[in-house]
Amino acid sequence: MKQVPKTDVDLEIDSPKDRLKENNLVFDVNEFDDYALEAALQLKEQHGADVTLLTMGPNRARETMHVGLAKGADRAIHLDDSAFEEADAYATSNVLTHILKKLHYDLILTGVEATDDIYGQVGVTIAEKLGLAHATVVTKLDLEEGGKRIRVRRELGGGLLEVMDVSLPAVLTIQLGIYKLRYASMRGIAKARQKEIKTLKLADVGLSPEQVGKSGSKVKLREIYFPPKGKGAEIIAGKPEEAARTLMEKLRVQAKVL
């Protein structure tokens, strides 16, 4: 589960121009991962699954784990080391894969993508590195009796869906809306205090500093910038009444679409 900055606020670019200023950022769980958690909790309710959360992130990411535990996850593992910072999908997958190798799992769920770097690669990369089958953009899942396979429905795009059987163990990347998200109950929040959050550092992962974080990334971030504003968009200013009238006039006279 990843904690990401909310993007419906004003963002400011810091110098050197390869990062955002953090002072006014508000962080929240990556929406796709919230749905992945919900899918896990549904499996817990239906089949008695045991759910472990993995998060790679700084101290503030613990908030995301607390909420996840309050919703019903059984335990959490927090990968927290400054060496992990500024990782691309490849470096992130490297860290997660090395930890997962030490754990027992039947199913690994991730979100389709993270809204901050929008790579959409981590889930599938982990699957390949662990030698597991995978399915992406999953909107429905049903564990087969016997627990050796899972039947999924996935999006192909354009309203087309595909139904597929996937052999376990496997990685599934979960699409938005697969279930309704639950809220953490008061009881859940109280119980969460008893649940374990294990904090792991670089040394626990078994990788060298060059293999993680910025050094371990294959995609090198050079510069971030705001795309040129209004490179086609004419922003119509003025009081609402004026603006609305001007807009409709332009659509009629200038654009000729009305």
Added chain:
Amino acid sequence: MDGKIASTGEGALTTGEVWVLAEARKGVLEDVTFELITKGREISDATKSRLVAVLLGNQVEAHAKTLANCGVDEVLVGDSSLLKFFNPDAYSQALLNALANRKPSIFLLGHTYVGMDIAPSLAARLDASLASNCLDILVESDQLQIVRPMYNGKVHAKVSLEPSETTFLTLQKGVVKPKDAPRRENCEFSDLKISFAESDLRTNVIGLEEVDAGEVDLTKADIIVTGGRGLGEQENFKLIKDLAEALGGAYGCSRPLVDMDWLPSAFQIGLSGKTVKPKLYVACGISGASQHIVGMKEAAVIVAINKDANAPIFDVAHYGIVGDLFEIVPLMIDEAKKLKK
């Protein structure tokens, strides 16, 4: 095919082939295929290498012929019943075999749900570099310059890649205008050999389903008004319906409204839903994340109403009002009604 110059320095390219992955669904080649070929040709011209269109499927001769007429140097076809549907294991296996033999410098795929599945799968197996969701790919002094979005599309990032034998790139739909190119004289067809059996596969496709298309075919509407999360409550969607009616158009929505059960999926516009190209598209309270944008960016005239001046929707809009849609939309409805008279 193997004579490559080893890459030097970050982002430098080897001079092997440029491959693009064609996609077909419901008997038709997807639009993104032609966008990829156009961008692929740019890259292969700049690097003086061959452009190969790769096609996987079952009984796809007609598609192969179409691709041969698009100005590629070769059409590499994997035609097998095992590839009839998109099966992640089967497609990966097939392409890995081909990649092992040919080792192209660049493999360009669409940033579609298929490309997003295959590209990281191949890149991970080959420990190769992958830049996904690219907005721009340029070759400058033998280096790849790539621009991709971050933070829901609000920010663009210039990135470079660690050199790898094959570099994988997924291109966002609709960022490249496809250009016709004459058939190459020496364009050839070749066979992508399938060397695995069904029993080797860990994924098995049962079948396809289609979201109910709904009563109104949004893809045929001239005017579409859509609403997004900015509407807040379900009852507020009435504003969208009213504006659509006043303009004589249809209404639709972005994904979150379908997830919240405000509307059925038939009304969803975006990567997962419908792609529309109306004369007029009015987006109200929609931020403009790329999954939505790819479904409407080719509308002739795009209007955006959003209270966030930095919402990515304004990057594709032709006209915009930064303001409260609860004030603006009712006023637009009034103006529209006046126009009718």
